[in-house]
Amino acid sequence: MIPVIDWANAKTARHNVVKDIGMAFRNPGFMVLTNPDVPTKLRREVFDSADKFFDLAVNEKQQVSILNTPHFRGWGAKGDESLDETQPQIDTKETFNVGLDLPENDPRVLANNPFRGPNQWPDIPGFRETLLAYYDAAQSQGLAILSVIAEDLNLPSNHFDALFKDPLSALRLLRYPPRTGAQNEIGAGAHTDYGAITLLMTDGEPGLQVRARDGDWIDVPRVENAYIVNVGDCMMRWSNDIYVSTPHRVLTPKNTRRSVAFFVEANPDTIVAALPGTGDPKYPAIRAADYLQSRLDATYAPKETA
Incomplete structure (x- = not known):
């Protein structure tokens, strides 16, 4: 049972x-x-912007392909990504990724630091402005939830603030095509998220499932004016397994399915290690950027297909 909590x-x-959030996590x-806290109007505008982008011709989307840059920004076509590293099938979804928007003369961009490259933008009026406004609003909502997490773990409510000031956080638009009936077809393979927490909004089309502790897959309920929020791997490491990063997947939907994910990530140099009061560390400390890079390398590695 996935709890519903009123922010x-x-x-x-x-x-x-x-x-309640502590128990849920x-x-x-x-x-x-x-x-x-994210305005309903802004959330609608993000979906509208996503529709305009995904409806572009393939050659227009290829101009901003995620494969053009090492910084994981831009359009991901069907087959560019496979989230379930244990299975041969490719994900049928297509995506568009946005990261922290820095000016081209920012020293981190000039130095070509990992995850500090420029965003790629399609030629759609208002697209960039809408997505950046949503990025900021979702990041603010994520920090507010992190303050609750800190309190639940008996830390000051502002414990995470400085660690997420220049974040690796990523905004991702997703569109899943209708099922075709092909064997082993999957919208997004079973996976856990990489960062601290994820804020997901969907268009209501079913497909998202969470793997319960007994191994059964359960459907995530659709609730109006709500986010689906889950723990990522870094937060599980931070909490020393007090919180759990749960596998989830997206089945190929009956109809086209749209969603918008915001992955709340720490600053690149933040060291992810067991928080005070959580016991003897179960994981070695790791830099947030290094952990993210390791997971993305596995996700985008070429796969053999039958």
Whole structure:
């Protein structure tokens, strides 16, 4: 059972929200968060922008291909990515990724630091502005949730603030085509997310499933005006396994399915290590950028297909 938690209570009944989110992140590692701070109008505009982009001709989308850059920005075509590293099938989805938007003369961009390259933008009026406004709003919502996490783990509420100031956070637009009936077809293979937490909004088309502790796959409920929020691998490491990063997948839908994911990631040089009070470390400390790079390398590695 995936709990539904009302974010509107974060100010009036914060103790209860901290307790409820803490329980959700311990098991099942997912929650549905209603009444988030991100404006409804902005969320609608992001979906509209995604539709305009994905409806472009393939040759126009190829101009901003994610394969053009080592910084994982731009359009990912069907087959560019396989999230389930144990299976031979490729994901049928297509994506568009945006990272922290830095000026071209930023020293980190000039130095070609990992994940510090420029975003790629299609020639769609208002597209860049809408996505960057959403990036900032979703990052702010993510930091607000991180403050709850800190309190749940008996840390100051601002514990994570400085660690997420210049983040690796990524905004991802996704579109899944309708199922064709092909063997082993999958929208997005079973995987865990890489970062701290993920904020996901969907168009209501079914397909997202979470693997319960008994191994069964359960459907994530559709709730209006809500985010689906889950724990990522870095937060599981930070919490020393107090929180769980739960495998999930997207089945090929009956109809076209659209979603927008925001992956809340730390600053590149942040060291992810067991937080104070969580016991003896179960994982070695690792730099956030190094962990992300290792996971992306596996995701984009070529696969043999039958």
